[in-house]
Amino acid sequence: MRRPVPRLPAPTGRRLALAGVATTGIALTSALLLTGCGGSDTSGASGTGLSVGASYMPQPVSADMAAGFLTITNKSGADDELTSVTSDSAGEVTLHETTGGAMEQVSSFEVPAHGQLVFKSGGNHLMFEKLKHRPEQGDTITLKLKFARSGPLTVEMPVKSATYNPSTGH
DSSP, X not given: OOOOOOOOOOOOHHHHHHHHHHHHHHHHXXXXXXXXXXXXXXXXXXXXXXXXXXXXXEOOSSSSEEEEEEEEEEOSSSOEEEEEEEETXXXXXXXXXXXXXXXXXXXXXXXXXXXXXXXXXXXXXXXXXXXXXXXXXXXXXXXXEEESSSOOEEEEEEEEOTTOOOTTOO
16 A cells, blocks of 8 residues: 655745755765765775776877876885786786886886885876777776786776866875
């Protein structure tokens, strides 16, 4: 047996305005939570304590090369090591660090226990080489991060404007 649903009077005046403000606030908060500072979709490495956030690729100015930035967070009590990155969008993805203004390719990066590995403009970064097509703003690049101890993480990295400057500073 279904119970009747009580009917409330239609909102008018001030109640209608407050309802609109509340709805807008909820929608805005939801949008901010979903977008964060870029892509943060990760899958794989379940239960390892590793996660990826704030990923993005500035729209490349070159047809065959691009940079990528992200933050890897390790909530576990054990150090790990990022050993390689692959993507179907590029022939090769290499790991780079910048020290004293000089960029150098490295074979791996430590991901400290209870810490973060940050890839940012002017510092550690990913280089996507031999691009199979030039990514445009609004595209999403899929990449797989491989670690020495944990299983791989799959990341959906959004392509942002060439001048994108995230609020997180990376």
